[in-house]
Amino acid sequence: MDDATEFKRHTMEAYNALASELAEGYDHHFETYAQSEAEHFLAKLSKVGRILDIGCGVGTASRYFAEQGYQQISADLSEEMIKECQRRGITNLVRADLEALPFPNSCFDGIWAHTSLLHIPKHRLVDVIGALDKLLKPGGAFFIALREGEAEGYEGQPGMERWFAYYQANEFDGYIPKAYSIESFSRIERQIVTFLNYHLVKAGE
Numbered sequence: 219m220d221d222a223t224e225f226k227r228h229t230m231e232a233y234n235a236l237a238s239e240l241a242e243g244y245d246h247h248f249e250t251y252a253q254s255e256a257e258h259f260l261a262k263l264s265k266v267g268r269i270l271d272i273g274c275g276v277g278t279a280s281r282y283f284a285e286q287g288y289q290q291i292s293a294d295l296s297e298e299m300i301k302e303c304q305r306r307g308i309t310n311l312v313r314a315d316l317e318a319l320p321f322p323n324s325c326f327d328g329i330w331a332h333t334s335l336l337h338i339p340k341h342r343l344v345d346v347i348g349a350l351d352k353l354l355k356p357g358g359a360f361f362i363a364l365r366e367g368e369a370e371g372y373e374g375q376p377g378m379e380r381w382f383a384y385y386q387a388n389e390f391d392g393y394i395p396k397a398y399s400i401e402s403f404s405r406i407e408r409q410i411v412t413f414l415n416y417h418l419v420k421a422g423e
Contacts, residue, residue, distance in 0.1 A: 316335075
C-alpha cells in the first residue's frame with residue numbers, strides 16, 4: 219500500500235490482532251443495540267433481498283440476516299475477521315477493500331455499513347459512498363452507523379492503531395448522495411460512544 223493508504227494497513231493489522239478478542243463484545247453490542255436497527259433495515263426489504271454487509275467484522279449482523287432468510291454477502295478487509303466468520307459457520311464471505319469492491323452494479327437490495335465507513339478518511343468518503351451507491355438497486359435500503367464527534371486520526375496503542383473519523387449529524391448529511399432520502403435518523407448514547415444512525419432509501423427508477 220502507498221502512503222495514501224497507510225491508514226488501511228494500520229487499521230487492518232489492528233483488527234487482525236483483535237479479531238477473537240472483539241467477538242464477544244460485538245455480539246453483545248448487536249444484541250443490545252444494533253439488532254433493533256437491523257430489524258428496521260430489513261423491514262424495508264423483500265424477503266428475497268440480497269444484502270451486502272460491508273465491514274462485517276466477526277459476522278454478527280451477517281448471521282442474523284441469514285437467519286432471517288436473506289442472502290447476505292459479508293465483506294471485510296481483515297483476514298482474521300474473515301477467519302472468525304468462517305469459524306462461526308458464516309458463508310458468502312469476501313475479503314475486500316471498501317474502495318475496490320468486486321461486485322457488479324445494482325446487485326444488492328440493501329447495504330449494511332455499521333461502523334465501517336468511520337474507518338475512511340473524510341476526504342475519501344464521497345468517492346466510497348458513490349461506489350457503494352452503484353452497487354445498490356433503485357429503491358434499495360442503505361444503513362450507515364457512525365460515531366459522533368469532531369476528531370479524525372489514529373487511535374490505539376502503538377502497533378494497534380486504527381483510523382477513526384467522527385462526525386456531527388449535520389456534517390454527515392452533506393456526504394449523502396442526492397438520490398437518497400433519510401428515512402430515519404437516530405442518535406444513540408452507548409457508554410462513552412454516541413452513535414449516529416442513518417436509514418437511507420435510494421430513489422426508484
